[in-house]
Amino acid sequence: MEIVKVQWNTLVGSWLVSPINGQQSQTLEQWAQGLADLTQVKMVLSATNYAVHWLSLPGVSSRHLNKVLPFALEESLIEEINNYLIVPAGQVNKRYRAYVVANDLIERLLENCQLHHIVLTELIPETWLLNTDNKTNLIVREEYGYFISFPGQFEGFVAETALTPTLESIFSKEVSIERLQLKGRSVDPLQLLETTLETSFPGQILHIDKQLLDESTPEISSKAFNLLVGQFQTQSQEDKPKAWWRPLVAMAATLLVIWTVMLYTEVNTLKSQSNQVQQQSIALYKQLFPGERIRALERQFREKLSGESSVDSVGFLNSTNKLAMAYHQQNLEKNINLSSMRFNDRLQELTIEVHAANLDELQKLRQALENAGIQAEIATATNDKDGVKGRLRIGGQS
Numbered sequence: 001m002e003i004v005k006v007q008w009n010t011l012v013g014s015w016l017v018s019p020i021n022g023q024q025s026q027t028l029e030q031w032a033q034g035l036a037d038l039t040q041v042k043m044v045l046s047a048t049n050y051a052v053h054w055l056s057l058p059g060v061s062s063r064h065l066n067k068v069l070p071f072a073l074e075e076s077l078i079e080e081i082n083n084y085l086i087v088p089a090g091q092v093n094k095r096y097r098a099y100v101v102a103n104d105l106i107e108r109l110l111e112n113c114q115l116h117h118i119v120l121t122e123l124i125p126e127t128w129l130l131n132t133d134n135k136t137n138l139i140v141r142e143e144y145g146y147f148i149s150f151p152g153q154f155e156g157f158v159a160e161t162a163l164t165p166t167l168e169s170i171f172s173k174e175v176s177i178e179r180l181q182l183k184g185r186s187v188d189p190l191q192l193l194e195t196t197l198e199t200s201f202p203g204q205i206l207h208i209d210k211q212l213l214d215e216s217t218p219e220i221s222s223k224a225f226n227l228l229v230g231q232f233q234t235q236s237q238e239d240k241p242k243a244w245w246r247p248l249v250a251m252a253a254t255l256l257v258i259w260t261v262m263l264y265t266e267v268n269t270l271k272s273q274s275n276q277v278q279q280q281s282i283a284l285y286k287q288l289f290p291g292e293r294i295r296a297l298e299r300q301f302r303e304k305l306s307g308e309s310s311v312d313s314v315g316f317l318n319s320t321n322k323l324a325m326a327y328h329q330q331n332l333e334k335n336i337n338l339s340s341m342r343f344n345d346r347l348q349e350l351t352i353e354v355h356a357a358n359l360d361e362l363q364k365l366r367q368a369l370e371n372a373g374i375q376a377e378i379a380t381a382t383n384d385k386d387g388v389k390g391r392l393r394i395g396g397q398s
Contacts, residue, residue, distance in 0.1 A: 349394070349396035
């Protein structure tokens with residue numbers, strides 16, 4: 001079975017394939033030309049194409065881990081959770097490891113393999129092969145950077161310029177490492193790295209071992225960690241004798257297809273309407289609450305409408321309600337024009353752009369709000385030919 005390393009190169013927009021311990025690479029298209037159709041391959045995914053997170057999740061059992069991890073990593077991800085494959089991969093010192101890969105990256109790789117008649121059986125994270133026992137603190141020197149594996153703390157590939165900040169982050173809590181293993185292709189860079197570690201982190205690393213990398217291709221066991229899970233799981237085909245009921249199943253499938261086609265127009269129309277409502281809802285939310293990240297639109301709307309918040313604050317509805325009451329009770333409709341409003345969910349602050357006949361009217365509105373029991377201040381006030389243009393801040397965390 002073929003075993004190769006694969007890396008998505010964004011500069012050339014193509015998959016690059018190379019031997020696991022080799023530096024010479026070629027495009028997947030070029031490499032596939034030398035393979036027979038339906039060749040089964042194992043691929044080692046480059047550490048530059050995925051991320052590794054170590055998380056402390058007290059009170060979470062292993063059977064609930066798959067449900068909890070996406071929410072625990074939500075703030076660390078650039079895109080929406082549904083755009084990523086998040087796979088738990090064991091724990092060390094009560095900290096869980098999770099591999100995170102973009103779904104479209106795996107889909108792109110599987111499509112390329114299918115296009116060139118390649119059967120991808122396993123997709124293994126590159127850093128997992130470096131430290132399969134999760135016991136060794138390890139730094140591997142490569143041509144373009146370092147592979148770092150500190151079980152329970154950090155795992156990944158860093159560029160040479162990022163080595164020092166990464167190590168400073170690992171040792172920031174003045175942890176003590178009993179033994180650290182350094183690996184590389186030559187002795188001199190390892191000695192230089194050893195000297196740097198001893199001078200930069202004195203007393204925090206008790207023993208440092210140096211070892212040259214083995215140039216032979218490593219053996220990958222059948223228990224290797226595989227990223228092809230869930231929707232990407234490879235399903236083996238088994239030869240089974242034909243059953244008498246299969247024609248009936250085919251007939252039922254045909255009737256189902258006909259029924260589906262009959263409903264296609266209606267379903268497509270409903271889908272289009274649903275998308276329009278979704279887009280309009282997103283636009284309305286962004287208009288009301290600019291700068292907020294939308295994760296679960298319906299849930300966020302419900303929280304805003306019910307006045308729920310994660311901090312002790314006045315809330316959006318409370319602020320706008322008291323503003324409306326003060327505005328009408330003081331009969332300010334003729335003298336003050338409310339042009340726009342913005343609500344900062346993090347600060348729990350409502351900002352109102354106003355145009356008043358004079359500054360006294362603006363002060364009257366501010367005083368009415370404070371009498372209603374809500375904090376208010378005039379942020380800006382400038383004179384123009386028609387009166388005073390200003391900005392009023394209401395609420396906010398004290």
